[in-house]
Amino acid sequence: MSADGFAIETRGLTKEFGRQKAVNSVDLAVPRGTVFGFLGPNGSGKTTTIRVLLGLAAASSGEIRLLDGDMPKDARAVLPRVGALVEGPAIYPFLSGRANLQRFDAADRHTSPATRNRRVDAALERVGLSHAANKRAHAYSLGMKQRLGIANALLAPRDLLILDEPTNGLDPQGTREVRSLIRSLSEDGTTIFVSSHLLAEVEQMCTMIAVMSAGRLVAQGSLDELRDGGTVRVRVTTPDVSDARRVLTGLGLRPEPHGRDDVVAAELAVPGLLPEAVNAALVHADVRVRGFEASGASLEDRFVALTGEGFDVAG
Amino acid sequence: MPAERSLGLSLVLSEITVLFRRLRTWAMIGALALIPILIAVVVRVSSDGSASGRGPAFLDSITQNGLFVSLTALTVAIPLFLPLTIGVVAGDTIAGEANLGTLRYLLVAPAGRIRLLLVKYTGAALFCLVATLTVVVTGAIIGALLFPVGPVTLLSGDTVGIVGYFGRLLLLALYVTVSLMGLSAIGLFISTLTTIPVGAMAATAALAAVAQILGALPQLEWLHPWLFTNYWLGFADFLRQPLVWNSFLDNALLQFGYIAVFGSLAYGRFSTKDILS
Amino acid sequence: MNKNWRWLPAGIVPVVIVTAAVSGSAVAEAQPQLPAKTAQELLEFVATSAEDAYSGTVEQSSDLGLPDISMATPPGGTSSSDPTSTALELLTADHTAQVYVDGPDRARVQVLDQLAQRDVVVNQDDVWFYDSSANEAMHAVLPDRESAKAELEAKLQEKAAEYPELQDVPRTPAELAEVFLATIDPSTEVTVDGTRRVAGRSAYELRLTPEDATTLIGSIAVSVDSETGVPLSVTVQAKGQEDAAFQAGFSAVDFSTPDAGIFEFTPPADATVTEAPTVDDARARMEAKDEPIATDEPVVIGEGWSTIVELPAGTAAKLGVAPGSGEAAGMGDIMDIKPGMDPEEVAGAQAMLDQALTEVDGGSALQTSLVSVLVTDDGRILAGAVGVDQLVAAAQR
Numbered sequence: 001m002s003a004d005g006f007a008i009e010t011r012g013l014t015k016e017f018g019r020q021k022a023v024n025s026v027d028l029a030v031p032r033g034t035v036f037g038f039l040g041p042n043g044s045g046k047t048t049t050i051r052v053l054l055g056l057a058a059a060s061s062g063e064i065r066l067l068d069g070d071m072p073k074d075a076r077a078v079l080p081r082v083g084a085l086v087e088g089p090a091i092y093p094f095l096s097g098r099a100n101l102q103r104f105d106a107a108d109r110h111t112s113p114a115t116r117n118r119r120v121d122a123a124l125e126r127v128g129l130s131h132a133a134n135k136r137a138h139a140y141s142l143g144m145k146q147r148l149g150i151a152n153a154l155l156a157p158r159d160l161l162i163l164d165e166p167t168n169g170l171d172p173q174g175t176r177e178v179r180s181l182i183r184s185l186s187e188d189g190t191t192i193f194v195s196s197h198l199l200a201e202v203e204q205m206c207t208m209i210a211v212m213s214a215g216r217l218v219a220q221g222s223l224d225e226l227r228d229g230g231t232v233r234v235r236v237t238t239p240d241v242s243d244a245r246r247v248l249t250g251l252g253l254r255p256e257p258h259g260r261d262d263v264v265a266a267e268l269a270v271p272g273l274l275p276e277a278v279n280a281a282l283v284h285a286d287v288r289v290r291g292f293e294a295s296g297a298s299l300e301d302r303f304v305a306l307t308g309e310g311f312d313v314a315g
Numbered sequence: 316m317p318a319e320r321s322l323g324l325s326l327v328l329s330e331i332t333v334l335f336r337r338l339r340t341w342a343m344i345g346a347l348a349l350i351p352i353l354i355a356v357v358v359r360v361s362s363d364g365s366a367s368g369r370g371p372a373f374l375d376s377i378t379q380n381g382l383f384v385s386l387t388a389l390t391v392a393i394p395l396f397l398p399l400t401i402g403v404v405a406g407d408t409i410a411g412e413a414n415l416g417t418l419r420y421l422l423v424a425p426a427g428r429i430r431l432l433l434v435k436y437t438g439a440a441l442f443c444l445v446a447t448l449t450v451v452v453t454g455a456i457i458g459a460l461l462f463p464v465g466p467v468t469l470l471s472g473d474t475v476g477i478v479g480y481f482g483r484l485l486l487l488a489l490y491v492t493v494s495l496m497g498l499s500a501i502g503l504f505i506s507t508l509t510t511i512p513v514g515a516m517a518a519t520a521a522l523a524a525v526a527q528i529l530g531a532l533p534q535l536e537w538l539h540p541w542l543f544t545n546y547w548l549g550f551a552d553f554l555r556q557p558l559v560w561n562s563f564l565d566n567a568l569l570q571f572g573y574i575a576v577f578g579s580l581a582y583g584r585f586s587t588k589d590i591l592s
Numbered sequence: 593m594n595k596n597w598r599w600l601p602a603g604i605v606p607v608v609i610v611t612a613a614v615s616g617s618a619v620a621e622a623q624p625q626l627p628a629k630t631a632q633e634l635l636e637f638v639a640t641s642a643e644d645a646y647s648g649t650v651e652q653s654s655d656l657g658l659p660d661i662s663m664a665t666p667p668g669g670t671s672s673s674d675p676t677s678t679a680l681e682l683l684t685a686d687h688t689a690q691v692y693v694d695g696p697d698r699a700r701v702q703v704l705d706q707l708a709q710r711d712v713v714v715n716q717d718d719v720w721f722y723d724s725s726a727n728e729a730m731h732a733v734l735p736d737r738e739s740a741k742a743e744l745e746a747k748l749q750e751k752a753a754e755y756p757e758l759q760d761v762p763r764t765p766a767e768l769a770e771v772f773l774a775t776i777d778p779s780t781e782v783t784v785d786g787t788r789r790v791a792g793r794s795a796y797e798l799r800l801t802p803e804d805a806t807t808l809i810g811s812i813a814v815s816v817d818s819e820t821g822v823p824l825s826v827t828v829q830a831k832g833q834e835d836a837a838f839q840a841g842f843s844a845v846d847f848s849t850p851d852a853g854i855f856e857f858t859p860p861a862d863a864t865v866t867e868a869p870t871v872d873d874a875r876a877r878m879e880a881k882d883e884p885i886a887t888d889e890p891v892v893i894g895e896g897w898s899t900i901v902e903l904p905a906g907t908a909a910k911l912g913v914a915p916g917s918g919e920a921a922g923m924g925d926i927m928d929i930k931p932g933m934d935p936e937e938v939a940g941a942q943a944m945l946d947q948a949l950t951e952v953d954g955g956s957a958l959q960t961s962l963v964s965v966l967v968t969d970d971g972r973i974l975a976g977a978v979g980v981d982q983l984v985a986a987a988q989r
């Protein structure tokens with residue numbers, strides 16, 4: 001096992017449902033040790049990708065490496081090291097929370113029955129469900145079920161956690177807890193692959209992200225790289241609007257009309273042209289610059305540009 | 316690196332626990348236990364000492380010997396009630412987990428698809444045994460409570476003592492259990508086809524009824540040896556002296572054939588199935 | 593990624609099972625190599641057969657072109673113990689029986705019904721007949737074996753007189769073969785028709801073909817065990833019918849002495865036990881009732897395979913087969929219609945008789961693929977292994 005390898009790597013991963021390509025030629029590369037955000041609007045193919053990664057569904061084409069094995073060929077060796085929450089939790093309503101976890105743990109031949117109770121209790125403790133452990137699961141609230149689902153992923157020490165929308169149904173307090181849980185797991189060296197349709201959440205938790213849109217992977221990289229991928233805009237507040245326009249045009253920019261008549265804005269679309277050079281040129285041309293602002297594109301803008309829609313929109 | 320692999324009996328134990336922790340399972344066992352109780356009480360209450368010669372086999376013998384309650388109850392339960400409960404359990408095996416969504420977590424654990432099929436089938440088979448024993452044991456108890464018991468007359472006219480009779484009763488329960496194994500395999504296969512457990516249960520129970528109807532049509536005599544219900548009432552061979560094993564062996568062979576065919580169909584289906592629930 | 597191979601077992605397993613079933617029966621049917629025997633040698637082999645102790649399973653099936661009489665008995669095995677219907681049912685329905693034989697003095701035949709059983713136990717001088725569904729036992733003491741056996745059987749089939757062929761209900765293939773071998777006469781062609789495997793044993797096939805245009809019997813095949821000379825199966829072929837009209841044979845046989853305990857029979861304590869009258873008792877009783885003992889002496893018309901037996905006028909009335917009085921009412925006796933029976937059962941049996949009986953010139957007739965029976969309007973009964981027209985002609989003679 002090379003620590004600098006990828007925890008998840010796919011090549012040309014495609015999954016078709018009939019004629020629809022729910023996942024279309026996806027090349028994911030999730031470095032080990034990262035908290036990796038898998039972002040995309042509803043229906044963009046996140047859960048389907050995760051199902052295929054875990055061998056629940058067969059890929060139509062493409063290759064998958066999970067940890068050190070090929071999926072689904074090496075599933076028996078790989079999956080014990082992977083904890084997963086897929087498309088929300090699933091429970092046996094007639095069993096207690098503890099009995100639910102004991103059953104899932106028993107399904108894995110690699111876990112030791114001797115330590116089962118201890119591990120189950122630890123997992124319940126970790127998600128804050130100890131007090132309700134003996135309650136029938138059908139009496140659990142949505143958030144408690146979600147916690148139980150996360151606890152299931154934590155039953156054994158894992159090298160990789162795949163969490164599909166882990167904060168779904170949680171209250172703000174719960175969301176914060178999950179965030180800190182993920183952080184602490186990551187500090188233990190676990191690679192965490194977490195899907196979400198919420199930009200803010202991913203931005204807070206993740207160091208790397210990939211963006212899905214309509215089955216395609218449209219961007220992948222660190223947060224900063226993604227931000228840099230956007231262009232900078234300059235915004236000049238001045239009474240000499242027409243002069244400012246001329247200067248900017250002279251620099252090769254294309255000033256846009258703006259709602260206010262004392263503001264000129266333009267995208268800094270010329271390579272090598274820095275905001276300070278623009279300001280110097282304006283001053284040099286005797287434009288009375290009352291305000292100058294250079295701003296990177298917000299991630300939000302960036303993703304709207306990539307996916308063509310907002311992130312909370314049901315798709 | 317993956318830890319050492321155990322034999323994985325934990326999952327079998329877990330399956331059995333989950334099966335017998337369900338209220339539904341106990342409701343079915345209770346319903347089965349009601350059959351001999353109902354028969355015994357009705358015979359006891361309406362008993363006027365005359366044999367009518369009608370009704371299910373062994374019914375007339377009950378007043379003389381309470382041990383026959385088990386046999387009457389089995390004869391009544393085999394065509395309908397046992398297949399119904401087995402249909403529920405076998406039809407639920409995979410479809411029930413798929414419906415709850417728990418199937419994906421079992422497979423991701425990973426349980427292994429073949430192993431899960433085997434475990435599920437083991438659970439269904441165990442239920443067959445428990446269901447049969449429920450009828451037999453309840454029958455013996457209620458019979459002993461309400462009627463005189465004593466040495467039992469076999470079909471051949473020979474008489475065996477109570478101990479010998481219980482030995483035969485156990486063999487008989489085994490026979491009936493084996494009889495239901497083919498149906499369980501069919502149920503397991505149907506269960507891999509759907510995520511709606513009720514559908515799989517109904518289909519399985521309906522197949523048992525269809526097979527019995529086909530078995531009653533003399534025009535289809537050529538088909539009869541191939542029907543999984545063909546030897547269902549052959550358990551009486553264990554009530555003959557000397558013991559006749561023909562039906563048991565033929566039945567076991569037939570049921571094994573069904574297990575092999577539907578087991579491999581279930582394997583084919585389940586191992587290639589996309590788990591999307 | 594092609595995972596279709598996972599469906600392979602589902603394709604292969606049924607093929608394997610069918611292949612195993614087919615090749616299994618092919619092995620069973622493969623003709624064994626045996627030293628050639630002439631028909632005469634084979635007949636002698638059977639006659640001198642030294643075997644006297646064996647046990648086995650006998651399967652019997654018939655296709656007489658009649659409605660299935662076993663349908664008339666309600667499911668669950670509450671079939672009647674009435675000897676006539678028993679005898680008829682024994683011959684027309686499909687059966688499995690366990691047979692245990694130890695010498696001429698000990699035999700037990702168990703007819704395995706569903707959830708029921710009928711036993712005939714012969715042990716030295718004692719003969720027991722036991723029917724589990726009625727829980728009735730009948731006991732007879734044999735003064736000497738031969739005549740007493742006949743006595744018991746006469747008793748069993750008292751009312752089956754209209755079926756002379758069925759009178760001596762044979763219980764083992766050996767006994768059956770005896771019946772047919774006894775009919776060998778110059779009009780019969782006897783050939784050895786190769787070899788066969790029966791019940792896992794190699795056997796010679798002895799074929800009797802009537803050279804008689806009028807009989808319904810096409811041919812009779814008797815499989816003779818090549819080691820012991822014991823007939824292992826008998827198959828009767830009817831003319832113009834592809835499937836065997838009647839077949840009885842061992843599906844398993846074991847030539848070792850059965851456990852002596854099998855022939856010990858004590859009736860269950862709660863069973864109804866009737867003592868069969870001895871020959872003398874019967875005679876005495878008949879005389880007391882002032883009944884002539886042998887009025888029903890049948891007339892035998894013709895010979896060989898087309899022999900017709902005629903029971904004189906009055907027989908039909910005595911048997912309740914009143915001609916004209918409701919076509920089938922009398923035949924109800926055969927179908928086991930008794931007062932107090934479930935009307936539905938009666939109706940069912942009647943319907944089946946109506947189906948089976950045809951009106952002919954001078955009476956009504958029952959035609960099966962092997963045997964015909966004619967009840968004339970003047971109350972005579974004629975029966976034989978010939979067509980109904982033959983019976984009609986004989987009746988008008």
Ligand SMILES: Nc1ncnc2c1ncn2[C@@H]1O[C@H](COP(=O)(O)OP(=O)(O)O)[C@@H](O)[C@H]1O
Pocket residue numbers: 017022040041042043044045046047048049591
């Ligand atoms: N079982 C299925 N059958 C057909 N189409 C499906 C199925 N599951 C998902 N899809 C389709 O695949 C696409 C991706 O779905 P999904 O992976 O669940 O999206 P996400 O998890 O990103 O919200 C959707 O368009 C959805 O309609």
Ligand SMILES: [Mg+2]
Pocket residue numbers: 043046047048087164165
């Ligand atoms: Mg999803």
